């Protein structure tokens with residue numbers, strides 16, 4: 001009887017908490033605000049040719065500006081996402097493989113001049129010039145405030 005009662009209480013709690021009209025959904029919606037309070041969207045779209053708008057917005061929200069190691073003061077509005085592992089090398093279009101850089105650092109330094117980028121799991125990164133010069137970031141990207 002006790003096990004059956006526990007089962008019924010658990011079922012009632014799950015019904016209140018889960019689903020689109022549940023408490024968890026309501027709290028999530030209020031925490032995330034208007035811009036992110038919508039349908040679920042994939043954080044990894046595989047080897048897509050285009051970076052979807054929601055992944056661009058999430059990368060900008062997470063990175064808060066150009067992530068070039070050593071400092072760059074371009075705000076998120078002046079940045080675009082770069083595939084850390086290039087698509088040609090099997091890199092995925094996913095939040096984990098995107099990082100925001102300003103136009104100069106993205107197109108000129110990383111793509112044209114060939115500086116090699118490495119990102120660590122803690123969010124810090126380093127770049128290495130073709131001549132071997134290394135620049136490291138010293139802290140993870142800032143948290144959205």
Ligand SMILES: [Zn+2]
Nearest residue numbers: 066072102105
């Ligand atoms: Zn930059």
